[in-house]
Amino acid sequence: MAGERGASPEGRAGRGQARAAVLPVGRDGLLVELGTAEETEALHAELLRRRALGTLPPVAEIVPGARTVLLDGFPSADAARALAAELPGWNVPPLTGSAAGALEIPVRYDGPDLADVAALWGVAEDEVPRIHAAATFRVAFCGFAPGFGYLTGLDERYHVPRRADPRTRVPAGAVGLAGPYTGVYPRSSPGGWQLIGTAPETVLWDADRTPAALLTPGTRVRFVPLESDEAQPGPRRAGPGPAPGRRP
Numbered sequence: 411m412a413g414e415r416g417a418s419p420e421g422r423a424g425r426g427q428a429r430a431a432v433l434p435v436g437r438d439g440l441l442v443e444l445g446t447a448e449e450t451e452a453l454h455a456e457l458l459r460r461r462a463l464g465t466l467p468p469v470a471e472i473v474p475g476a477r478t479v480l481l482d483g484f485p486s487a488d489a490a491r492a493l494a495a496e497l498p499g500w501n502v503p504p505l506t507g508s509a510a511g512a513l514e515i516p517v518r519y520d521g522p523d524l525a526d527v528a529a530l531w532g533v534a535e536d537e538v539p540r541i542h543a544a545a546t547f548r549v550a551f552c553g554f555a556p557g558f559g560y561l562t563g564l565d566e567r568y569h570v571p572r573r574a575d576p577r578t579r580v581p582a583g584a585v586g587l588a589g590p591y592t593g594v595y596p597r598s599s600p601g602g603w604q605l606i607g608t609a610p611e612t613v614l615w616d617a618d619r620t621p622a623a624l625l626t627p628g629t630r631v632r633f634v635p636l637e638s639d640e641a642q643p644g645p646r647r648a649g650p651g652p653a654p655g656r657r658p
Contacts, residue, residue, distance in 0.1 A: 428633065432494040435616050439462065440483040440490050442497065446641045447476060447562060447590065448505070451550050456502045458628060474627045476560070500623060512546060512630040515594065515612050517585055519635055521605035523573070527587060530604075538606060539635050541568065546630040552623065557596035557615025559625035576602030583609045587632070591634050592633075594625075597610055610636075 425446040430453065444450045454474040460466040472582025484490040488496075519539035521527075528535040547563035573586045577600065580586070584595045586603030595601060596614035614624050625631070 417522045417624065427434040430498050432497055434490070434494070435480065435482065436486055436639045438484040438490050439480065440484075440494055440497075442479045442481070444477055444479070447550060449502075450474060450479060451476055451548060451562065452505050453500075455628060456500065461494070467518040475553075476551060490495050490543075509559055512632045513624070514632050514634050515609050516636045517543070517609050518637075519607040521585065521607045523586075527570055527604050527606055531568055542592070542606065543635050544651075545633075547633070549625045549627050549629040549631065550591070551627050554593075555596055555599060555627065557623045557649075558593055559627075559629070560624075561592040561620070561625075561631055562590055563631075564590065570604050572602040573604060574634050576600060580605065581608075583612060585609055607633075609633075 430449075433441045433443065435441045442453065444453060444472070454472065457466060457472050458478065461469070461472070467489045468485050469479065469481050473480040478509070481490075481493070484493070517539075522536055525535050528538050531538065531541070533541070535653050541607045542564070545563040547561040549559040552559050568587075569590050570587050579598055580601035580603070582597045584594055584601075584605050585607040586601065586605045587591055588603040593603060594609050594612060594614055595635065601623070612618075612624070613619075615622055616624075
């Protein structure tokens with residue numbers, strides 16, 4: 411089929427095009443493989459934009475991963491084949507770093523790995539909260555546990571390795587770093603990320619809420635430092651609008 415691995419060579423796409431290999435999945439699905447996380451996030455955003463405008467063929471699911479985007483539930487195999495042939499030639503604009511409309515998550519920067527992260531970054535310990543909170547993040551994809559989002563946005567020089575000795579228990583609300591990602595643990599679980607803080611009252615997953623997940627792919631996020639004696643507000647949107655995700 412057009413757009414399969416051999417039909418969409420990476421490296422020959424023009425500037426701004428989707429450097430994608432498009433593979434069939436089942437009877438009416440496509441898996442788009444991309445070269446970088448940035449390309450993946452940009453394509454995911456473009457797919458959502460075109461779906462909102464009504465220029466994307468009907469598709470039930472658009473699910474991003476670290477280097478892939480799954481499109482599932484086309485009305486027919488012909489519709490999937492048509493998009494597979496077209497998609498590698500798309501002009502996909504890069505993502506912008508705008509913080510407009512970002513979800514704000516209050517964080518107390520009190521994590522047990524704060525000093526280790528400062529050493530890895532080559533900065534003073536009190537610089538870590540400032541650097542982290544200055545970035546605008548985007549949920550690249552979700553996984554690991556219900557409500558867990560993999561957030562990108564830190565400059566490459568601030569990427570850190572996972573801990574050599576993972577913890578058997580990381581508390582719910584812990585804010586951690588691993589590789590290019592920031593994440594907030596939605597519930598207590600084992601984990602090997604470098605913990606730099608706590609989001610005390612942010613409810614990442616609530617089965618009684620619609621949608622249950624506070625973070626979904628494409629959501630922009632800002633972390634807002636809390637003082638140790640400050641009241642703990644729930645997450646809120648920058649600008650006007652209600653604060654989502656807080657338990658009653």
